[in-house]
Amino acid sequence: MTELLTATAVTKNYGGIVALSRADFSARAGEVHALLGENGAGKSTFIQILAGAVRPNGGTVTLGGQPYRPRHPQDARDAGISPVFQELSLIPDLTVEQNIWFRREPLSFARTVRARALREATEALFARHQFPAIRPDQELRRLTLADRQLVEIAKALSADPKVLILDEATSALGPRETEWLLGLSQGLARAGTLVIYISHRLGEVRQIADRITVFRNGATVAAYDTKEVDDETIIADMLGRRMDRLYPERKPTATDRVAVRLRGFGAGHRLADIDLDLREGEVLGVAGMQGHGQRELFQALFGIGGARGTVEIWGKAKTIRGPRQALTGRDGLALVPEDRRNHGLLLSRSVRENLTLSVISRFTRFGLTDPKREAKLVDEMIAALKIKAGTPEQLAGTLSGGNQQKVIFGKMLLTEARILLLYDPTRGIDVGTKGEIFQLMRDLAAKGYAILFYSSDLAELVHVADRVAVLRNGRLGAVLEGEDNSERQILRAAMIERAA
Known part of the structure; x- marks a missing residue:
């Protein structure tokens, strides 16, 4: 299969701090590709580069075989890349539908927002992707963190992206919403979208990811098919060491007080x-x-x-x-x-x-x-x-x-x-x-x-x-x-x- 997105030796420094040092990444259309690593491994910097929010100091990125050098988030959207960041980018004082279509609202000849068309577009988007129930007219500040996360996902999907980036998108969701998003990711991949999936939940990664790339200390340290690697190897690659156990021994310590x-x-x-x-x-x-x-x-x-x-x-x-x-x-x-x-x-x-x-x-x-x-x-x-x-x-x-x-x-x-x-x-x-x-x-x-x-x-x-x-x-x-x-x-x- 042809690689849709490739990155070679991408670097990014913030003064004396090295965020990325020769990061490599390669992913295909029609797959869910997991990007894993510890906090601080460079994942966020890398996807910010893909999203046009950060410019690299070195390296090359290609999209669809062509050089890809976004200078602004709008460049990324125009190229078909939609990110869902862990830290949300929504406007609390706007409604759900206003956030989803912000700066892309359907306008009348008088350059005013067509409220009915806005509502219909939102409802059609929710229906197409079988979104959990959210009122389009609800003010964002009144929603829970989980519902705000769903709005962020809807905003990304509204652009019909070629590449959807999900950065810890299930971290605020409950079990039902998580299963919905995992199923959605697989469905989008089957339809030809590249889904870049970032998560610290290895169970989710193993459930939906076709391939995995691991970053450590700003560099790529491993890449493999999901079915060919066990969890212990993944964790060792992420940490640079073997981890004895995730959960500590649970000894009873409760008193009667x-x-x-x-x-x-x-x-x-x-x-x-x-x-x-x-x-x-x-x-x-x-x-x-x-x-x-x-x-x-x-x-x-x-x-x-x-x-x-x-x-x-x-x-x-x-x-x-x-x-x-x-x-x-x-x-x-x-x-x-x-x-x-x-x-x-x-x-x-x-x-x-x-x-x-x-x-x-x-x-x-x-x-x-x-x-x-x-x-x-x-x-x-x-x-x-x-x-x-x-x-x-x-x-x-x-x-x-x-x-x-x-x-x-x-x-x-x-x-x-x-x-x-x-x-x-x-x-x-x-x-x-x-x-x-x-x-x-x-x-x-x-x-x-x-x-x-x-x-x-x-x-x-x-x-x-x-x-x-x-x-x-x-x-x-x-x-x-x-x-x-x-x-x-x-x-x-x-x-x-x-x-x-």
Whole structure:
């Protein structure tokens, strides 16, 4: 088969930082081609070059046998390349349909937007690709992260691309939406589209990818047919070493002391009548189909939005009216949020500032800060979490996704709160960093932290959590543990009245 897209010895430097050093890539029309690597391996830089957002310093790229040198994202779109980036590029104040057709709206002779034609084009696009239900007229800011991800995918598909780039596109999706996207990718490939698929979920890659290319430290280190390679080889190529295990040994560390007790707890219109206990030393998983109340549970516990029912924290009744009240020292709660770039970090500020902004009182006396005390806290946290940053003054927005997430963990741990709310903490994170985060969670549980843990990846809940609370239609469908804690039983509890 003829290669549609080839890249040879592509390089990109940002000052003294090497993002790509002789990256090679070759993919065919009509295939799903997985591009894998750790966070910081150069994948994002490479696809930004393909998308016209970044210009390389060297190397060549051809598309359809012709030199390909996009100078602007519009050049890429005109050439038939549509990216779906992990970090979304949508406009919150516009509706779903306005975002999909932004700057390509059907216009009247008077140069005004033809509202009916816009709606019909959106509905036809959704029908053609069998999109999960989304209202075209809904304002984007009112959608969940998962629904915003679907809008980003719709925007890319609206251009009928020759090359569709999916960068961690399932990381925010639930099981049903993930299966839809995997099926869509295979269907597009059968119709002749090249789908470049970037994911840290090897199960998805093995399910749909025809071939795999692996980047490490900005260079291509391996390329093979998916059927001819095992997971251990893929991981070793990504990391440059063999990984002993992804999931740490799960030793029981929970005590009888209850850290959080919920009775009749609810929030908004989606979450109601939750009776649940989270114990000291426990990792309690939360599962459910997309939109069944997981997000509302975590937000309400952290004081975002109103809540109903009774909440006890370490045996004392408590009403949490806001995040500031939730973060009340060792007896409080800390959150790793769903959207790290928009809700967890100040991207234009340094690693140091992001780590310490919430705990400035720990190194301030009489209104004066102690830089040495601050530097000590920052250095200890960077070392403990193995945050890869040139210096503590490096901007958070320039870090890889995995290191950004580590900064959020560090910020959370510096608050000294012992109840941790982790909302999909490994979303879009490479396998090596995932292993570090899972081990950190189990270590913290062993030290007496109480951890509430939601993941869109059911395998993570099965292997990391002590118990899993399954939400269905905003209510508690089941609490699974032991042999009942399996992906099959979680899905049954999420979709039907009772788990078997």
